Amino acid sequence: MDTGVPMTTIDHPARAALVDELHARPFPTISVPSTAWIVALRPERRSDRDRKAERAQLDRLIEKACQTPPPPEATHWIGRLGPLTLKWENHTEFVTFLVWGPEEKEVLRLAGDILEDAEGMRIASARFRIMQVDGDELVKEGLVAQHTADSLAAARVIDDQAVVACDFRPDAAGDMHFSVFCRTGFGPGRTGRLIQRLCDIETYRAMAMLGLIRTREMGAELAQAEASLSAGVSRLNDGASDAEETLQHLLDVAAQLERLVARASFRLSATKAYERIVNDRIASLREVRFHGRQTFGEFMSRRFDPAMRTVEATDRRLTGLTERARRAGELLRTRVEVDRSRQNRELLASMDRRSDEALRLQHTVEGLSVVAISYYAVGLVLYLVGPVQEVLPVGKPVLAAVVTPIVVLLTWAALRRIRSRLH
Known part of the structure; x- marks a missing residue:
């Protein structure tokens, strides 16, 4: 029989399971x-x-x-x-x-x-x-x-x-x-x-109420984490406080809140799902009041719904504290980075001053080096021209006076050439 479906059609591997789920x-x-x-x-x-x-x-x-x-x-x-x-x-x-x-x-x-x-x-x-x-x-x-x-x-x-x-x-x-x-x-x-x-x-009402038990167990820890976070945030504008120590304090609070999230996230999410099922099942009853008696929906709205609102409020509170801790940590990290940038600028300025001082000292040393080298070079030159002095009509002092400026200039020029090659 022709079903109208091409024989090459291949079912998805999960199709049967998806149909059975219905x-x-x-x-x-x-x-x-x-x-x-x-x-x-x-x-x-x-x-x-x-x-x-x-x-x-x-x-x-x-x-x-x-x-x-x-x-x-x-x-x-x-x-x-x-x-x-x-x-x-x-x-x-x-x-x-x-x-x-x-x-x-x-x-x-x-x-x-x-x-x-x-x-x-x-x-x-x-x-x-x-x-x-x-x-x-x-x-x-x-x-x-x-x-x-x-x-x-x-x-x-x-x-x-x-x-x-x-x-x-x-x-x-x-x-x-x-x-x-x-x-x-x-x-x-x-x-x-x-x-x-x-x-x-x-x-599902009983399963949803487990979320209320979890929120009550978390109450003291949340209050402690909130107080620690408030104390850490108040120290952000305190110039006398140690930024590194404050940052570590905020990181500890954030870690505590993340542990609470890890412990409670499944239960709080499951509570929301169970609450929706309970409300859906009550709605499917299509209730009408019987001789002045409260309906199931009214009973739940007076007792069950406040418990669910408490769970929802705790979930929002936990999420809000986690976000506050994250923002405070980012602000403090920004402050630490700014302080470090300022310290780096001061350090670089100090290094520039030291470099200038070292350069001036280097120039001074170079001048002294020219004098010292020239002193010994003049002596060597005089030794070299000593035989010539015997035939010249000048004495040794006059010869030294003539040689010394020439040697000093040549020494200074040689040192400048060496320094220019190094740079």
Whole structure:
């Protein structure tokens, strides 16, 4: 069959992977009524993560149910473990297990097995009671029966096809409790997508809040670095301070700030990404207030958003301090270079003065040299013309008086010629 594609066409090596990425992490299909439970596990430090151990935990769970494990390179898996369904996802910083089934007792039993064999530390976990309820009165009765906290948030979602509620307070077992009341006709596919969005809100909210912990840990170091930087900057206009010592002080502060940036850059960037995911998932719920209760968006705006603004402010503060340290270092380096240029000019001027003095001294020495050489040269000449003196009608003093000027001039001319050749 003619497909209209030339046979010489060659696919890009990454094309298949890029297409598969569009279909990665599929939504679960959850029937109503059901109970669902999710946990997110991560190591205490990102560098300590052992992906092989995390995958081994999944393989052990699958082996108990005689299921075929996914390929080693898989990042997600959905399969049945007896009467339950398990969805496993391997994320950048954490791994999640989502379990659902008709019996709450069976779901909690498998949840206990997962936590007992957990690789990493629990960062988030939540339990979902999914019920089919028609009528607001029955929904309000369910809210009163399942939630007592004042922080309860409840909203109509997905065009009033469901009501979701959560008080965002963990129970004794450490689980958040979500109640999902579905209208008649709310199918398993839509229920699964709704539960997945709620799971993302809880999981990524917890991961985003790690940025707040990091900013609090950095608070004292940032304050110390800021004070040291201010002290160094105040010394820039102090003429009595040692420029080299001040520059070294600023370099130490800059190095301290760079260490803070290296430690916090990933966490602060990840917090921004997680915050965007949380806000996107809340927006996709299309919330409408339920009988005066605060919505999930309102709850987050009052508690979650200020924490994210704190992280953002700390990030800006760290960036600003780093930039200030860089500018101060450049200004001080400019001042040091100017001082060095001035010192070099003074040194060159001093060298010029010494050269002039040396030249004058050289000229003086040359004059003395002419006299000394002429003195000995006159003696030699007199020795040479001694025999001639016997036949001349002049005495030795007169002969010396005649020879001396000639010898001096010849000596001076010879030294000038030698000096001109040297230069």
